[in-house]
Amino acid sequence: MTMREHKGDIAGLVVAIIGDISHSRVARSNIYALSKMGAKVRLCGPGTMLPVGIERLGDVTVCTQMNEAIRDADVVMMLRIQLERQSKIMLPSLREYARFYGLNPVNIQQAKPDAIVMHPGPMNRGVEISSLVADGVQNVILDQVENGVAVRMALLYLVSGVESMQTQ
Amino acid sequence: MAFQHKHILGMAQMAKEDIEIILDTADAFKEVNAREIKKVPTLRHTIWPSASGARSSMPVTGPTSTRARLCST
Numbered sequence: 001m002t003m004r005e006h007k008g009d010i011a012g013l014v015v016a017i018i019g020d021i022s023h024s025r026v027a028r029s030n031i032y033a034l035s036k037m038g039a040k041v042r043l044c045g046p047g048t049m050l051p052v053g054i055e056r057l058g059d060v061t062v063c064t065q066m067n068e069a070i071r072d073a074d075v076v077m078m079l080r081i082q083l084e085r086q087s088k089i090m091l092p093s094l095r096e097y098a099r100f101y102g103l104n105p106v107n108i109q110q111a112k113p114d115a116i117v118m119h120p121g122p123m124n125r126g127v128e129i130s131s132l133v134a135d136g137v138q139n140v141i142l143d144q145v146e147n148g149v150a151v152r153m154a155l156l157y158l159v160s161g162v163e164s165m166q167t168q
Numbered sequence: 169m170a171f172q173h174k175h176i177l178g179m180a181q182m183a184k185e186d187i188e189i190i191l192d193t194a195d196a197f198k199e200v201n202a203r204e205i206k207k208v209p210t211l212r213h214t215i216w217p218s219a220s221g222a223r224s225s226m227p228v229t230g231p232t233s234t235r236a237r238l239c240s241t
Contacts, residue, residue, distance in 0.1 A: 001194050032179035033187055154193035156211055158171045
């Protein structure tokens with residue numbers, strides 16, 4: 001919804017999803033949905049967090065370098081590293097993670113100049129995303145939060161079986 | 169085309185048209201978020217009703233239902 005608001009049509013967009021792909025329902029749902037809508041998805045993350053065969057879920061390219069994933073992307077979506085859970089076993093150090101897989105004012109320049117930055121929240125500032133980018137002009141993270149509520153309302157409404165929303 | 173799903177178990181089962189219906193409906197709901205009562209009539213009392221709201225919906229849920237007990241405190 002946020003992508004549609006900012007980019008118009010989802011078809012043809014290049015969407016980079018970076019981070020802990022293997023523990024992310026955000027990533028999987030987006031892979032399915034974006035592929036069906038005609039967008040191209042690029043995934044990047046540490047090897048321990050990239051499940052084997054994930055590229056079969058849709059129109060997906062797996063990248064080993066973050067720059068490769070971000071280059072000319074229309075949307076850069078960062079995923080939350082679950083500090084309290086697996087990060088201790090799956091990552092050597094958070095500083096190293098931030099260096100190789102964190103979004104910062106330098107590597108965001110690889111994306112298209114009008115690219116939007118997304119994050120499902122809550123953010124680990126300084127880990128997967130630097131505050132300069134999280135609060136930067138390209139971020140649409142608060143729109144994403146607000147739209148998330150609207151989408152949940154829509155889903156409940158649609159499964160409740162009401163025909164249309166015009167009278168409400 | 170209308171939305172045909174009775175359950176939402178994931179995006180894998182959705183067609184492009186379903187996703188478009190969801191997004192269009194969500195667009196309409198965005199305005200609801202700016203209202204003072206942030207729910208349309210259909211969705212009132214569906215999630216976490218306020219304590220007084222739970223009491224007034226007891227004829228529907230029944231006074232001994234788990235939901236009513238959870239929400240009545």
